[in-house]
Amino acid sequence: MAIVSCPSCNESISSKNKVCPHCDLQLGEVSEEQLARIAARKRVKKQQMFMNHSFLALILFLGGFLYLYSRQPTPDSIEMWLTRGAIAVGCLWYLINRIILVYLKKKK
Incomplete structure (x- = not known):
């Protein structure tokens, strides 16, 4: 066992x-056909999850820019630091998710 x-x-x-x-x-x-279907379904589900994460990261990134240019926070204020942090985190999160998606598509 x-x-x-x-x-x-x-x-x-x-x-x-x-x-x-x-x-x-x-x-x-x-059967082997069912195993292949299960594996394909898992791969699509994983790709969809990373696509959703990419959209959330893009919303965070663009939301940071929208806040930065619409509200124009004062330099070195908490608002400015949070805005820059949202832009940086959103950008990195988006890029990482896109790299993972490219890797998953090439893995087919």
Whole structure:
């Protein structure tokens, strides 16, 4: 008896289990086609998650610029530091997510 991961939910289960106790996948009846479909569904779900993160990062980045140019906070004030921080964090978060998305698309 070995500990393996479920092909659907990636939870640790016993190799003797016929059904995954976490997601109720019938392990004995899984074909190669079903495994490929499950893997494709996981990949699409992961890509969608990073795409959503990219949109949130872009909103943070653009919100920082909008606040900076509409409110024009005084230099060296808390508002200015927060605005610059939002712009920097949003920019870095967006770039990192886009790099991850390119990597996931090339991984196909």
